Amino acid sequence: MTNTVGNRESFIDASRIFTGHRALGLVSNHIPLVTRYIPQRKETLIVTVIGNSYHTYGSNKLNLLAVGRAHEDDITCLAGDNYRVYTASGHTIKVWKRSTELCNEFKGHEKPIHLMLPFGLHLLAVDEANCLKVWDTNAAEVNFELSFNPETFCISALVHPVTYINKILFGSTQGTMQLWNLKTGKMVFAFNGWKSPITILEQAPAVDVVAVGLASGELILHNLKFDENLMKFKQEWGPITALTFRTDGAPIMITGSSQGHLAFWDLEQQTLVQQHRHAHRGGVTGLKALTAEPIIITSSRDNSLKMWIFDQSDGGVRLLRERCGHKAPPIRLRFHDQLGEWILSTGLDSSLRAFSTVADLLHRNLGTAHYNQKKARRVGLEKAGTKMPPIITFASESVRDKEWDSIAAVHRRHSKVTTWSFHRSTMGEHKLTHQRFVDNMALTKSSATCVTVTACGNFAIVGYDSGHIDRYNMQSGIHRATYLRPDTEKSSELPYTRNAVRGVASDGLNQVVLGVFANGQLNTWNFKSGEIMRETNLEVAPSLIEINRHSGLLAIAMEDFSIAIVEVETGKIVRRLLGHDGRLTDLAFSPDARWVVSSAQDCSIRTWDLPTGTCIDYFLVPKSCVSLTFSANGSFLATAHVDDLGIYLWNNQSLYTQVSLRSLEENFQPKVAPLPGSTARSSCSEVKDGDTTEEDEQFASPEQISDSLVTLSLLPDSRWKNLLNLDVIKRRNRPKEPPKSQKLAPFFLTNTNSLEAIADNQKESGSRILDSSSIPFATPLTPWAGKLNVAGKPEEYAAVIEELKAMGPSAIDTEIRSLSPHLGGSTHLLSQFLTSISVVLESKRNYEVVQAYLGLFLKVHASSLSEEHELCKRAEKLSGVLKDSWSTLQSNFENTLCLVSFFMNAVI
Structure with a gap:
């Protein structure tokens, strides 16, 4: 499994058509999980190992957040703290931050690592040679190293007792414990322990107390300070x-x-x-x-x-x-729906599961097959008795999903075919079988070998190793018809003369039923009457079949490693595909029936072009593919492999890029494509680590990527978009009714509250002619206008605009109006403002905000500009700068619109 750039190149090099997408159904293995609490997320992250990679889940919804990059070897040990995740693979320890970024590697162990413990700014690692190394996580150096004799003390567990500074407690397979001070490198105390190997050590909530788990099933709460057992428990279930x-x-x-x-x-x-x-x-x-x-x-x-x-x-x-996911490796895959969103899979654990290609949260477990399903639901699977044998093949049809069962499953060496409901995600009530397998003693050991569900979803057609083919109603489970060869009844009486059915299929209109037999015969029956219509001699024994109902083509995998393509309407072999060097394990048609994808036990996957009858793609996989299926929309190819719990999705590159479909040369040497790795969906949350004490190099986005690019300020629209309409907004927000005047008091009372108010009224009764001290242009400059007045360098002009950006719309309006000579400003200030706008436009920063400021300036001070010759020249220069910057943008816009219009309207 992998998801690195180098391995993506391996996908492209190995296969023309398919490239690895992701793996489904992988959750955990035998390596213990690790939990990490992240304060920024207010959530605990759960890390599990899957082979040579690891998953990070969130505890809130148990959803997959991140997938670690693939290691060269399988991960043998896992550890983590609030800041980092540590993985041991082979002789190397890798340090990861944010779950996916490799920040360091520790190399120095001579044997694989099997125990790790984060210890402040250090990491303790124990390898299989019983050697302890204390790594400095910042310097990536070994601070302390200690070797133990495995015959007297073989380390099996370790823990840091709380409040025990610089001390680590080790447990051994001999049952003894040792407390070491890592700073001095000396052993503090040796505990006699117990005569059973220690499997786990865990700090108890109480100080000085450690829980010790033994291989004998005993559990001891031990006080380290006084070296005495506080409590002792024992479980009867083993270690x-x-x-x-x-x-x-x-x-x-x-x-x-x-x-x-x-x-x-x-x-x-x-x-x-x-x-x-x-x-x-x-x-x-x-x-x-x-x-x-x-x-x-x-x-x-x-x-x-x-x-x-x-x-x-x-x-x-x-x-x-x-x-x-599956407990045992899956052995059969099929896409269920027409959108390619659901994959049905069966495994050696007798379960049927549905995996979503959209999100891991949608995966379903349809259940485990039991003989008494009602009892299993009532008392639990483990108490319901013997479960049914594994499902070796199944067929499904989504047309009648919500009405009745839509899946029929065949079990290994069993005559009963079970039905399942995808809509209800459960095993159905029917077990399809014929009475002959109960009444006839010669047929009691017969078993179903293949099954198909008709295109209408009403019937299941089952083939048996006795040579019989029966049709059942999916809704009621009642037997409806039997399709026989002339010699079926005679040959089925004796096991050594039986002609087993290797595959069965029906067309899209329920007109014919097709069956292939172990003796190399392909028979066609009328669907309704059951009369045999034709027989075709395949010359070689078949192993399995696959039909494409839309094209009327039937693909048959032969025992001689060849593939025969048969036309359903005529029963003739129209193509014979040769090239595999091992037994064929599965076949899949592309949705348009132009390709057939085949897998074999020689670890090869081939794609055949049916019009030309040639192989157009050929690559190898690390493990033999046991089953594959093509989605109905052609987007994905799903594969399952030997001794592997995962289901692997491959992208069909021909849907979005040009692919060469020329036939391969006879001496073509295939390459091995690595299996895809698990990948988190784009909707997953970003994984953040806790606050680190070290200084991590964080990427900071530059203020401007390039001087030739226009850069926006990214301010909210409310800060600049309405500057030209502030007066309109103020008028609109005025109260509809004017404020009511205060009622007049009686003539003998005054309208004032005190004598001081009377004195104020007397003062106001004087002359109302304005004096020189009350004229508005005597107002001093604002701090912002003062900075603008003395600005002379480009960075000073840019700083003035940056300060203006921090103000609100009303404050910006007031500052720009205050530049007027009639309100305390001057002609020099107006010229300075135009210069600052010109400087910012030339730097192509804050492009949209500067345009808004310039618009308000021209609206307020247009008359002043027209009166001053110097200001007119400054404005003309600014107009040229503005036109130059806009012409470049306009040219790019027009080119883009032209190309978009061409692609939308051109007839290809």
């Missing part, structure tokens, strides 16, 4: 694989086992208060409690991540959210 404490006030300790069970221990009562069996289908490898929240997170090697909450009336826990 303790995970351990955590609730930190929201409840004295509860939770442990996980190798069988997937969870145990909840009350530390006050020292008893087991709850057990949750089969919380996972595999061993619990990761277990963390969220800080100050009644929530725990668990992960397992069964490819699942689950969130549990303590909100039951008895204090119990229930499942809140989960993200999971």
Whole structure:
């Protein structure tokens, strides 16, 4: 799995048509999860490992936030703190910030690393050679190194006891513990321990107390200060694989086992208060409690991540959210809808799942096949008895999704075909089978081998290894018809004479039913009457078939590694495709039936052009492809591979770029294309780390990318767009009715509140002729106008405009009006303002804001400009600068509009 630039080039080099897109269904593996609380997000991030990469999930919705870059080898150990994520792959430790950016690498270990612990500005790492290295995370250097004898003390766990400065506690497979001071490099104390290997160490909420989990299933709360056991518990489910404490006030300790069970221990009562069996289908490898929240997170090697909450009336826990994929590798894939948004897959775990190509949050689990599905729903899957064998093949049709079951599934070595509902995301009530397999003793061990659902969604047609082909109604499960060859009844009586059905299909109009048999025969029946219409000898035994109902073509994979293309209407072989060197595993038609994509056990994937009958694309994959499918819109090719839990999507490049479709040469040497990696969707939140104590180099966007580009100020429209209409806005905002005057008092009372007010009125009764001290032009300059008055350098003019940008619309209007000679300004100030506008326009910064300021200036001071000859010259010069800057923009606009008009109207 990968998502780096180098590997994208590998995709392009390996395949002409397909390039890796992303992986689906990968959640976790056997490496324990890591939790990181990020204060800026107010959220805990959950990190899990998937092979050679890792996922970061958010605890709020358990949604995928980020995907780490691929490593050269599988990740063997994972650690993290509020600032960084640390991954160990091979002999190298990589340090990541913001979950995806590689910021450092630590190289120096001679063996793979299996334990890591962040310790302030240091990282502790223990490799398989039992060597401890203390790394300085800033300098990427080893500050301290210590080797232990694996025969006497083989490190299996480590923890930093709180309040123990510079000290680390180590646990061993011999059952003993040692407390070391890393600053002095000396051992402080050696604990006798226990006779069982220590599997995990965890700091308890109480100081000096550490929880010790043993391989024997015992759990000890040990006081380090006095070297004594405080409490002792034991679980009967095998070794303790995970351990955590609730930190929201409840004295509860939770442990996980190798069988997937969870145990909840009350530390006050020292008893087991709850057990949750089969919380996972595999061993619990990761277990963390969220800080100050009644929530725990668990992960397992069964490819699942689950969130549990303590909100039951008895204090119990229930499942809140989960993200999971197949526990066992998928073996069959098919797109379900016409938009290419849903992929149905079955695995060796007997489950049927639906994966969304749009968002990981939409993935569904349709359930696990059980003989008694009602009981499984009532008492749980693990208590419902034996589950059905794995689904080896299935067929679906989305036409009748909401009315009744739309999926029919065939189980390994089983005669009953189960139905499933995609709309309800559950297993259906019907198990399709014929009475002959119950009544006839010779047929009791017969099993279904193939199935198809008709285009109308009403019928399922099933083929058996006995040679029978039956049609069932999907709504009622009732048998409707049987399609037989003349020798079917006789050959089915004895196992060694049976002619097994290898594939069955129907056309798009329900006119014919086609079946291929192990003896190399292709038979065609009338859909309604069941009469045989024709027989075609394929000459070679077939292994599987795939039909394209729109084109009426049937692709048949042969046992001699060839592919035969048959025309449904005539039954003739129109193409035979040769080239594979291994057994064919699956076939897929492109939506227009022009291509057939085939996969084989030789790890090859080929694309065949049917009009020419040649191979036009050929590449190899690291693991053999067991199933592939083409989306109905042609966007994606989905593949599943041997011993791999993921479903991999490949982009069809021919939809958006020119692709060469010439046939390949006979001596063409294919290249290996790496499997796509998981990628977070574009709608995912940005992952931020906590505040770091070190100074990270942060990218700062320049104020102006280039001097030749026009740069906008990015101010809100309300700050500059209405400057020319402020007077209109003020008139509109005036009150509709004028303020009412105060009622006159009686003649013997005055309208004043005090004697001082009477004195003021007497003063105002004097002459109202303005004196020289009250004229408006005596007003002093504003601070901004004062800076404009003395400006002389380009940077000083730019600073004046920047100060004006920080003001509001009304303040800007007042400042520009104050430049008038009649209001305390001067002609020099008007000239200075025009110069500042010219300087900013020449620098091509704040382009839209300066235009608004200039518009208001001309509106207010137009008469003053026309009266002064010097101002007219300055204005003419500014007009030339303005025209030059706008002509460049106008030319680019016209070129762009011309090209857009051509592409929209040209007939291609």
